[in-house]
Amino acid sequence: MPKTFVACAATAIALTFAAPAIAQQAQRPQIATTKVEGTEGVYIFRNGNHQSMFVVTKDGVIATDPVAYGRPTGGQQYVDEIKKVTDKPIKYLIYSHHHFDHIAGGKAFKDAGARVIAHKRATERLKGLKDPHTVIPDESVGDKKVIKLGGTTLELLYLGRNHSDSTLVMRLPKEKIVFIVDTIPVGAFPGRGFIDIYPLETETFIQKVIAMDWERMIPGHPGPGDRLGTKDDAKAVLTLMQEASAEIKKQAQDGKCWDAVEKDFQMPKYATLPGYQAGLGMVARRYCGLWGRGT
Numbered sequence: 667m668p669k670t671f672v673a674c675a676a677t678a679i680a681l682t683f684a685a686p687a688i689a690q691q692a693q694r695p696q697i698a699t700t701k702v703e704g705t706e707g708v709y710i711f712r713n714g715n716h717q718s719m720f721v722v723t724k725d726g727v728i729a730t731d732p733v734a735y736g737r738p739t740g741g742q743q744y745v746d747e748i749k750k751v752t753d754k755p756i757k758y759l760i761y762s763h764h765h766f767d768h769i770a771g772g773k774a775f776k777d778a779g780a781r782v783i784a785h786k787r788a789t790e791r792l793k794g795l796k797d798p799h800t801v802i803p804d805e806s807v808g809d810k811k812v813i814k815l816g817g818t819t820l821e822l823l824y825l826g827r828n829h830s831d832s833t834l835v836m837r838l839p840k841e842k843i844v845f846i847v848d849t850i851p852v853g854a855f856p857g858r859g860f861i862d863i864y865p866l867e868t869e870t871f872i873q874k875v876i877a878m879d880w881e882r883m884i885p886g887h888p889g890p891g892d893r894l895g896t897k898d899d900a901k902a903v904l905t906l907m908q909e910a911s912a913e914i915k916k917q918a919q920d921g922k923c924w925d926a927v928e929k930d931f932q933m934p935k936y937a938t939l940p941g942y943q944a945g946l947g948m949v950a951r952r953y954c955g956l957w958g959r960g961t
């Protein structure tokens with residue numbers, strides 16, 4: 667009985683915290699396009715709680731992630747938003763990684779004449795899965811590709827396995843902006859992104875990202891108040907992962923994975939971060955997989 671009571675109390679507290687955030691989100695329009703301050707043509711397209719970057723140049727547009735999973739008109743709405751900003755053609759659509767919540771909805775871009783580009787493992791997976799809402803890439807990238815369009819340079823970089831095994835880091839060297847999806851949450855506790863993450867490789871990945879030359883990161887999910895990420899955010903996520911990993915490693919090696927750890931794991935230091943309650947179990951389960959199972 668006392669255990670049940672504690673669980674209910676925790677749920678009640680979580681709901682109390684969640685309520686204002688939900689109320690706030692309800693007031694936001696479903697779709698918004700904003701220009702990134704201090705840039706000539708870098709924009710963020712947001713649909714609900716997903717977002718992606720597009721770059722307008724004098725010779726055309728480079729778009730990324732359609733973010734239209736479960737949103738049948740989302741791809742076309744994204745194209746329409748771009749058309750409100752420019753009459754230049756959409757030349758490219760680049761996938762950040764293979765997860766459908768970010769890349770479903772590319773047909774409208776393909777119909778508009780865009781060339782669809784992804785990491786080679788994204789293409790392999792998509793060809794196997796044949797998701798009816800996700801366009802198969804026209805071109806696959808290995809470790810690096812540089813796109814130059816209308817005076818803008820965009821690097822597509824594969825830095826190893828992380829949140830997925832198909833993530834392309836997109837870097838605008840002149841603007842010192844990177845677009846990185848899901849691996850480095852901004853101002854939030856990790857959640858579903860942990861389901862199939864490669865935990866150890868992700869630490870190496872984040873270290874490589876920190877070593878690169880950039881100042882602002884556009885995340886695939888909006889940060890608090892829509893702020894962009896910084897290297898401090900990347901360092902904070904790395905620290906959080908190292909702490910969670912070390913703690914669960916100990917418990918796993920004491921034979922406590924899965925049930926006990928999944929139920930009891932806490933990181934009080936991070937309790938005020940959005941997504942904390944919902945994310946704890948995801949993080950615990952993944953590290954139990956690693957240290958308690960060897961996966």
Ligand SMILES: [Zn+2]
Nearest residue numbers: 763765829848
């Ligand atoms: Zn993802």
